[in-house]
Amino acid sequence: MSTSNLPESMRTSVLVGVKNLTIEDRKLPAYGTDEVLVKIAAVGVCGSDVHYFRHGRIGDFVVDGPLVLGHEVSGTIVAVGDSVDPSRVGQRVAIEPQRPCGKCRECRAGLYNLCPHMEFYATPPIDGAFAEYAVIQDAFAHAIPDNLTDEAAALLEPLxxxxxxxxxxxxxxxxxxxxxxxxxxxxxxxxxxxxxxxxxxxxxxxxxxxxxxxxxxxxxxxxxxxxxxxxxxxxxxxxxxxxxxxxxxxxxxxxxxxxxxxxxxxxxxxxxxxxxxxxxxxxxxxxxxIFRYTDTWPAAIHLVSSGLVELDSLVTGRFGLDQAEEALESDQDPASLKSVVYPSK
Structure with a gap:
């Protein structure tokens, strides 16, 4: 299912070298039958994003080509694949930024975070969400209640x-x-x-x-x-x-x-x-x-929506897409706790 009023391209912040970001106009990503297209509202800056930005690698994960950073993500579904309920269009979601194969030994055991074929946002060579739009499988786009802000929804990932x-x-x-x-x-x-x-x-x-x-x-x-x-x-x-x-x-x-x-x-x-x-x-x-997570978003949504965990006040810096480098360097300030990038601003 497509939405006719979507733009043909989107602005994207791309890491093209160590401490080297550039803004590119890219085509909107194609989405499969089991996927949704999300207009990104907020993206938290993670220590792994900073590490890739400064060093070009984390252990065995090496940036060997252009890479879009950002995996702490919230947004709104604007289009869905043919097998996805069309009523999801317009739904606010928090993205669980991974795509396991669903077939390997680990996936079958319920340990999909350890899937050897995992495609994870902002982990080479998979692009992340420092962009105006991103694609994720339907099951990994978690609907959020109205009392969660876009910022809190993005921070469900570190939660x-x-x-x-x-x-x-x-x-x-x-x-x-x-x-x-x-x-x-x-x-x-x-x-x-x-x-x-x-x-x-x-x-x-x-x-x-x-x-x-x-x-x-x-x-x-x-x-x-x-x-x-x-x-x-x-x-x-x-x-x-x-x-x-x-x-x-x-x-x-x-x-x-x-x-x-x-x-x-x-x-x-x-x-x-x-x-x-x-x-x-x-x-x-x-x-x-620990290596990432499995089946945590329902618990995270409950903890925040019920007031047991408070995330909004953790945000100490807010940046547009053009300021992504500044966002990635903001941890140099001891007063900084969590920075958020807003790709559409």
Missing amino acids: SVAITTMRKAHVVPGSSVLIAGAGPIGIICAQTAKAFGAAEVIVTDLVAEKRERALKYGATRVIDPVEVDIANEGLDVNAFIDASGSPRAVTAGIKAVRPAGHVVLVGLGNPEMTLPVEHIQNYEINVTG
Whole structure:
């Protein structure tokens, strides 16, 4: 099904080299029978976008051609494929920015985030959403209620990371949780831990301003890890979540977990680091990582629409498509938390 009043082209911000963005006019993307065409309202800037912009790669994911960044996305469906309910046109949605194959071993097991054939927004060579329009499969365009702003809907993506983290960390009512790092993911994790029922949420960060901010977003206590020896402070938490990527923070956090507790590595850090293996073995600490998410948008929509998690106030910078480079560099400001790009403005 097509909509006759759509333009033939769209403005797109394209990464053509390290720290090199250009604006291009591109044809609207074609959509398949099971897909929808979304006019993009808001796109959050993620640390991975910044990493691709500055370094041209993240581990094995290498930018070897022009790439459109942006995977934290909200918008409005403006056209649908032949097998999609036409009543979806005009619906406001949050995009789950991935396309698994649906056929591999991992997909069949319900672990579609680990699909080896995954096509994920803004991960080479798949284009993201720093553009006026984007395409996604119908099932991954999640309808949002009227009480969610476009900004909050876009930030359901990092909230999905936090939800996956809490599930992996086995956070339940009454849990005690230690979080290293008070950047965007750390702050959203702190809120989500409280929403999952955590009684104690301890956040560490090197920057005093970030620690103070964490107290406004779910933290019950904040600690300067330079002043306090986290490993020997007797925190005895149920779960440790690393949102810093710091090897020192990871080691200290592991030692702050009680026997049989859980450790979830979320932050992008060194590709390899030394872990206290004897401690992990002797105390049966469960250590894992997360890679994106599965089936989190319904929970994320509920948490925000019910007021258990608040996302709008996290936005500290708003930029048009022509200012995408400025948005990607905004994390240099310690006061910056979350920047959003508006492709249609």
